[in-house]
Amino acid sequence: MKHGSPILRDRTPDPSKRETMLHQEASRQTGGRVQLTGAEQRLDTHLHKLKEQEMAAAQFPPAIHFFKARRLIHRSPIFSLLQMMPKGAALHxxxxxxxxxxxxNITYRPHCYICFTWGRSVRFVFSTWDCLYWQLLKTLGANMADPTDICIFGCFSSLMQNLRLSNDDPNTTYPSQDAVWERFEMAFVAIAGLVIYAPVFKDFLYKGLEQxxxxxxxxxxxxxxxxxxxxRAGSNHDKAWSLRTYQEGTHQFVAEHPGFLGAQLIISVPGVLSVSDVKAAVKEAIQMQKDFPELVAGFDLVIILLRGKTNHYVHSLLKITAELGVTLPYLFHAGETDHEGTEVDESILDALLFNTTRIGNGCDNGYTLAHHPLAKELSRKDNVAVEVCPISNQVLKLVSDLRNHPAALLMSEGHLxxxxxxxxxxxxxxxxSYDFYGVFVGIGGIGTVQL
Known part of the structure; x- marks a missing residue:
């Protein structure tokens, strides 16, 4: 049986074969088999020249923490071109x-209240836990030139800083993964009190689609x-209202913005739930998909949090859909770690056992796929795409220099x-655009990468 490239089977030294080998290798990389028009080839040549210039510069943005590199990226001619480029879909x-x-735009509307917690965080609107008393935010910021800079916690923080992670010294502020994840989770809790308020919910979706x-x-x-x-306080809409609002808001946006194709939801639940709760969540998602077939695209279980319960979930989830005779696309978080051999690392295999449609959040997850040759083989064979979110990976301290991102190996092998x-x-x-920049300039190297 013959194996390998015909060039390599003949071991007779022949330097003339070098160009053929380079061509064969390039054809296996991401974009290596894309046929470009003349105009596209000229743009591709121009982009690669710009990339060579940025790689030779004293400060190379992909090698710098994004919070510090953002101003450099803004000045990049590559970034300007990427902003103009059609990007298709945002899938995670x-x-x-x-x-x-x-x-x-929201915190100074009537009836928006803020509460300061003992844990040096904030809560908004009708949230009631962990707070001593509420203050009307509009009144609190009435005399400020820029109310978003309301000084809180002895001027160690501001409202804006409580809703995002960015700051001028991220490596000192977040010395470890635990530190940045703690701040990450606190920001989500603070945001939740705003976005689950009905008057905000509709506008938030529309503005997000607009951006x-x-x-x-x-x-x-x-x-x-x-x-x-x-x-209002003590009174909630049911989940069907939320689904209808997502659907109606999307329809309105599509009607007002020709060229925009639409939006769908992936119902996501944390893996810290019990097996019975996850079963109930899957059944609820199946019903949601039945009631709103054009809106609900799939189900996401954050299996990075399963901690030893994986087999129970695998059998339960697959059994539910089989018994009901339905198809519910699975798009799981998995492999969100830079520690090989741990339970979290091995969840990448579990995601494939779940028949995941995509390895969800290669953004922070799917991150370890490059360390699993069997998983890579299976995912490539079944066309299971890996989601890559380079800025997220860098901010959450999985990688400091995007040139070292595991996706570079996947791209060299033409993985979807x-x-x-x-x-x-x-x-x-x-x-x-920022993430496309990180992939093209940092992760993609100088080789063949067609966006």
Whole structure:
């Protein structure tokens, strides 16, 4: 039986074969088999020249923490071109971090209250836990030139800083993964009190779609836990109201913005739930998909949190859909770690056992796929795409220099991948242009990478 390239089977030294080998290798890389028109070839040549210039510069943005590199990226001619480029779909964004719009546009509406907690965080609107007393935010900021800079906690923080992670000295502020994850989770809790308030909920979705559309994105898949939306203190809409609002809001946006194709939801639940609770969540998602077939695109279980319960979930989830005779696309978080051999690392295999449609959040997850040759083989064979969110990976301290991102290996092998922004309002990576920049300039190297 013959194996390998015909060039390598003949071991006779022949330097003339070098160009053929380079061509064969390039053809296996991401974009290596794309046939470009003359105009596209000229643009591709121009982009690669620009990339060579940026790689030779004293400060190379992909090697610098995004919070510090953002100003450099803004000045990049590559970034300007990427902003103008059609980007298709954003397939991994969490609903409560869709748009950086809340503080300046929502917190000063009537009846928006703030509470300061003992844990040096904030709560908004009708949230009631962990707070001593509430203050009307509009009154608190009435005499400020820029109310978003209301000084809180002895001037160690501001409202804006409580809703996002960005700051001028991220390496000192977040010395470890635990530190940045703690701040990450606190920001989500603070945001939740705003976005689950009914008058905000509708506007938030519309503004988020608008921001994506301005970055030349034409379709969105939004991950959401679908919390009950508040009408007023002690009174909530049911989940069906939220689904109808998502559907109606999307229809309105599509009608007003020709070229935008629409948005769908991926129902997402945490893996800290019990097996019985997850079963109930899957059945609820199946019913949601039945009631709103054009809106609900799939189900996401954050299996990075299963901690030894994986087999129970695997059998339970697959059994439910089989028994009901339905198809519910699974799009799981998995492999969100840089520690090989741990339970979290091995969850990448579990995601494939779940028949996952995509390895969800190669953004923070799917991150370890490069260390699993069997998983890589299976995912490539079944066309299971890996979601890559480079800015998220860097901010959450999985990688410091994007040139060292595991996706570089996957790209060199032509693995099916997609790029998304994960939690744009928290990281300041609005739309997809920043993440496309990270992939093209940092992860993609100088070789063949067609965007």
């Amino acid at each position: 964004i969490h609903s409560s971090s869709l748009v950086d719009w809340l503080v300046k 994506l559309f301005h970055d030349n994105i034409t379709y969105l898949e939004l991950r959401t836990g679908l919390s009950r939306v508040q009408i 991948m997609l790029v998304s922004s994960d939690d744009p309002s928290l990281f300041g990576n609005t739309g997809l």
